[in-house]
Amino acid sequence: GAVVSQHPSWVICKSGTSVKIECRSLDFQATTMFWYRQFPKQSLMLMATSNEGSKATYEQGVEKDKFLINHASLTLSTLTVTSAHPEDSSFYICSARSGRARSTGELFFGEGSRLTVL
Amino acid sequence: QKEVEQDPGPLSVPEGAIVSLNCTYSNSAFQYFMWYRQYSRKGPELLMYTYSSGNKEDGRFTAQVDKSSKYISLFIRDSQPSDSATYLCAMSEGSQGNLIFGKGTKLSVKP
Numbered sequence: 255g256a257v258v259s260q261h262p263s264w265v266i267c268k269s270g271t272s273v274k275i276e277c278r279s280l281d282f283q284a285t286t287m288f289w290y291r292q293f294p295k296q297s298l299m300l301m302a303t304s305n306e307g308s309k310a311t312y313e314q315g316v317e318k319d320k321f322l323i324n325h326a327s328l329t330l331s332t333l334t335v336t337s338a339h340p341e342d343s344s345f346y347i348c349s350a351r352s353g354r355a356r357s358t359g360e361l362f363f364g365e366g367s368r369l370t371v372l
Numbered sequence: 373q374k375e376v377e378q379d380p381g382p383l384s385v386p387e388g389a390i391v392s393l394n395c396t397y398s399n400s401a402f403q404y405f406m407w408y409r410q411y412s413r414k415g416p417e418l419l420m421y422t423y424s425s426g427n428k429e430d431g432r433f434t435a436q437v438d439k440s441s442k443y444i445s446l447f448i449r450d451s452q453p454s455d456s457a458t459y460l461c462a463m464s465e466g467s468q469g470n471l472i473f474g475k476g477t478k479l480s481v482k483p
Binding site for chain 2 (some may be wrong): 298
């Protein structure tokens, strides 16, 4: 399957600071990437859809000014959690669709980034 | 009613058992159905992908979709301790549509 790399895998930061998470498609070009958030024992919740060269589309209830998404190239999308607070502590996962996938619609996920805000 | 319902478990079985995991859904427009496996503190890994109704087999894994009942299943034969993980069902209306995930079922296979 296609490979999606996410970095960092784990980050601890102080309240009020900003944290950037990178998502890269390593062996394919992804015009669209997705950012999810997952709380313990909860399902994956879509936060936003990241489109290369244009503004991200945010899901209802997700603050666009707090969760900045940049999709500057066909292989890289970044999520910046600005002025992080303890309630932002969560597992953030990115995914991308591969146009070369054997079936359309398959999503390939990164390894996830665990954010802990102190 | 949530769009996708999945029993969170946990489900504990002995090694070698046949495992049955399932999800129900309410949106009859869903056509693409997927099963993902997620190990602790890792991103989900695609296991099975099915379009519309029917069965699909891949090694020890079989995915079934019953659109008339709005019910999908994942069977794992000869389960192994390495199968211990959380299994998430996911589905979408179109091939490029948003995936809606179940909560995931935590499976533990005991040696």
